[in-house]
Amino acid sequence: MLQIKDLHASIEGKEILKGVNLTVNPGEVHAIMGPNGSGKSTLSNVLTGHPAYTVTGGEVTFGGKDLLALSPEDRAHEGLFLSFQYPVEIPGVSMVNFMRAAINEKRKYFGQDPLSASDFLKLMREKRAIVELDNKLASRAVNEGFSGGEKKRNEIFQMAMLEPKLSILDETDSGLDIDALRIVASGVNTLKSEDNATIVITHYQRLLDYIKPDFVHVLYKGRIVMSAGPELALELEEKGYDWIKAQIDNE
Amino acid sequence: MNALRQYIDLFNDNRKVIEAGSPAVLNAQRDAALAALHGARLPRKGSEDYEATDLEAVFAPDYGMNLTRIAFGGDATESFRCDVPNMSTCLYTCFNDVIVPGPNAMRNAGGMVVETFKEAATRHPEVLARYGSLAQFDDPTVALNTLLAQDGLLVYVPRGVVAERPLQLVNIFNTTQPLMAVRRVLVVLEDGASARMLVCDHTQSKDVNFLSSQVVEIIAGEDSTFDYYDLEESTPLTHRVSTIYARQARGSNVLIDGITLTNGFTRNNYRVTVDGEHAETTLLGMTVAGDEQHVDTHTLISHNAGLCRSNEMFKYVLGDKAVGAFAGKILIKEGCPRVEAYQGNRNLCASPQARMYTKPQLEIYTDDVKASHGTTIGQLDQEALYYMRTRGISEAEAQRLLMQAFMSDVIDGVRLDVLRDRLHYLVEKRFNGTLASCSSCAEACMVKG
Numbered sequence: 001m002l003q004i005k006d007l008h009a010s011i012e013g014k015e016i017l018k019g020v021n022l023t024v025n026p027g028e029v030h031a032i033m034g035p036n037g038s039g040k041s042t043l044s045n046v047l048t049g050h051p052a053y054t055v056t057g058g059e060v061t062f063g064g065k066d067l068l069a070l071s072p073e074d075r076a077h078e079g080l081f082l083s084f085q086y087p088v089e090i091p092g093v094s095m096v097n098f099m100r101a102a103i104n105e106k107r108k109y110f111g112q113d114p115l116s117a118s119d120f121l122k123l124m125r126e127k128r129a130i131v132e133l134d135n136k137l138a139s140r141a142v143n144e145g146f147s148g149g150e151k152k153r154n155e156i157f158q159m160a161m162l163e164p165k166l167s168i169l170d171e172t173d174s175g176l177d178i179d180a181l182r183i184v185a186s187g188v189n190t191l192k193s194e195d196n197a198t199i200v201i202t203h204y205q206r207l208l209d210y211i212k213p214d215f216v217h218v219l220y221k222g223r224i225v226m227s228a229g230p231e232l233a234l235e236l237e238e239k240g241y242d243w244i245k246a247q248i249d250n251e
Numbered sequence: 252m253n254a255l256r257q258y259i260d261l262f263n264d265n266r267k268v269i270e271a272g273s274p275a276v277l278n279a280q281r282d283a284a285l286a287a288l289h290g291a292r293l294p295r296k297g298s299e300d301y302e303a304t305d306l307e308a309v310f311a312p313d314y315g316m317n318l319t320r321i322a323f324g325g326d327a328t329e330s331f332r333c334d335v336p337n338m339s340t341c342l343y344t345c346f347n348d349v350i351v352p353g354p355n356a357m358r359n360a361g362g363m364v365v366e367t368f369k370e371a372a373t374r375h376p377e378v379l380a381r382y383g384s385l386a387q388f389d390d391p392t393v394a395l396n397t398l399l400a401q402d403g404l405l406v407y408v409p410r411g412v413v414a415e416r417p418l419q420l421v422n423i424f425n426t427t428q429p430l431m432a433v434r435r436v437l438v439v440l441e442d443g444a445s446a447r448m449l450v451c452d453h454t455q456s457k458d459v460n461f462l463s464s465q466v467v468e469i470i471a472g473e474d475s476t477f478d479y480y481d482l483e484e485s486t487p488l489t490h491r492v493s494t495i496y497a498r499q500a501r502g503s504n505v506l507i508d509g510i511t512l513t514n515g516f517t518r519n520n521y522r523v524t525v526d527g528e529h530a531e532t533t534l535l536g537m538t539v540a541g542d543e544q545h546v547d548t549h550t551l552i553s554h555n556a557g558l559c560r561s562n563e564m565f566k567y568v569l570g571d572k573a574v575g576a577f578a579g580k581i582l583i584k585e586g587c588p589r590v591e592a593y594q595g596n597r598n599l600c601a602s603p604q605a606r607m608y609t610k611p612q613l614e615i616y617t618d619d620v621k622a623s624h625g626t627t628i629g630q631l632d633q634e635a636l637y638y639m640r641t642r643g644i645s646e647a648e649a650q651r652l653l654m655q656a657f658m659s660d661v662i663d664g665v666r667l668d669v670l671r672d673r674l675h676y677l678v679e680k681r682f683n684g685t686l687a688s689c690s691s692c693a694e695a696c697m698v699k700g
Contacts, residue, residue, distance in 0.1 A: 048641045051633070076643035088638040092656025101652060102642040109643070141656075158642060 001026050001063060001197055002166055008057035009046045015056065016042040018222035024166065027194040031208055031233060032201045034219035035241045040201045041085060043219065044168045048082045049075055063165065076102075077109040079165030079196075083155040083172050090142035095154075098142045099124065099161055106162065127160040131187040149180035156187040167191075168199045173207040185210030205237035218244055254293055254310040255391060259285070262398055265318050272320040273401040274372035280383045284398040287388035303576040303608045304518055304547040306392065309490050314431035314462045320401060322349050341365070343404060345422045348432040350404055362412035363446055364405070368435070371405040378407045378439050385468040385496035390520070392492050396433055396464045403435030408444035408475070417447040417478075417667060422463070424489060425455040431462040438468065440475035442500075447478040447667055454485040461485075465493040471503040473527065478506045478666055484677075487515040487542065494520040501527025501556070506666060508535040510674070511546050512681050521550040528558040536565035537661045539654075539681050540573035540605075547576040550594075554581070557588040557617070566661050567598040568654050568682075569605035580612040581624070587617045594624040599631065599657055601650065651682045 002024040009017040016039045024030055034040055046053050049072035060067040063078055104114040128138060131153040143151050152172055159167055173181055188211050200211055216232040217224045225248050270278045296305040341360050342353030350367050371379040388394040471477050497505050509519050523532055538546045552561050567575040581592045598607045611624035631653050639649035658678055665671040
């Protein structure tokens, strides 16, 4: 589904990603962990096409297409989704108008007619239930005045609406209390299928208790320096990153 | 070269004709107006309060004038449907510069008196006598308007009358020859009266040069309430110089909202004087400009009494090579305690060539007041754009949604439900390009025949 080969990327002339390799297949859950500043958020932003980042080398294919050649909106249409670490507040744009635009542009991309108003609202209602998102939030401006937990639930709600093939959850657990974490994680698990895949970026084992990864990777200094099964996350939780840092820095 | 000269000459040559077609109360002002214009000059670009706007150039062309009061052919109300339809059956149309009442206008006025100045001269002379009581000749465009005005619309709301239906005045330009229209409105609200008014400026002849000189005087009595919405949807060749004066007595509540969706050149002046305590003033403005549209707003709110509130917010979205200007002053005179006055001017430049000039000013001579001003000029929020694009919303659509969102609070400030909903729709059309100029909005205008 996703093949990243020797990906290099920089922002404002500073190289952050220095040769990332990663393959994700349908049905898999990958966790990417790593110390602060190792490039985790950069990787998710480069994959979704943030204009501030420049790809300086390597290639990424997604569903057989050259992902890096696509605009951010076309990447979304092709089935890529990023749950933001810091979801953006958009005053004046209602969740309903925002979601309707997103859904209908995707339909347009695939040559389908726009969803009727009643079908759209029905879909909203159905998907809202997955993350127990209050109807009041859905009628407000995008993320405006939402609590930290509500913002993250809203991200998963959008994911449910857009039904992506590959979801990247960028520190979705940050700023969540236990209850919200459980709701968000169960939302993600509900949406999981054999045909889609998830990349979970996190600092902590905590989230991985709820969203079980098949693979755990450690990103450090812009490279994936270690990959293993779920047991690696437990080991990191216990021992921290210092032993990996020492190992890599000695090389 | 002095553009005023040709108008003064025109007046001197045709004074008899002009005065013959006008009520006496209008003629009584002309000598003072003429004296004020003696030696005056129209401001050029760069002069005080005209940093971006050249009025001399706007008045320089030789526009024709309808001095002999020809009633322009056709029934305007039949040939034109405004962009804000079904709002009111109390509809008056100013066809170029001739005012025509709609079919049921009189019946639906609901206690309001709406008359042309000519009608008012015989029916309500004591009210019409207040014509010119607010207009100031320190502004040569106001003196010129007074020098040449031959008719206008009087809106008189007697004591305690609450007019339920809003009054709508549609100004239309439609001739084959360049024309200057001298338009005039006088609104008198007696104590406790309440009314709402929507003025729509349209231009039907898109290839013809027009100049509209407009002066509006609003006299708000004690505890009266008045909303004045001013919506311009004209053409690149339409030039508009408008000054709205309002004087508020104790406890009155006045809202003035100036909206420019399509235009050529526009200068809007607002002069609000608050004379009594507990009065409330709301001044709103919204401009969407593209191409080479030019919209310049100048406001002055003078607080002459304590315990008043004023709230002012003007928003601009400028694209292409549009030029916007805003200069706003709040003046709180000595001995006006506990006034609260807020001014905001927020602007989005959506293209690198668009230009915004802004100048907020506070002048305060009383200690115990709250006053603030805030001005921003910015671009669209790049993070919000990116966020929307990651959800599959195209860049163009995301920009449109953000620009519309930017305007939503000034639209929501409209206190007339029908107009508010309609404005959301019109602004959406404006941003998605289907209201790019009046010439392309035939669908909305429904010009028949």
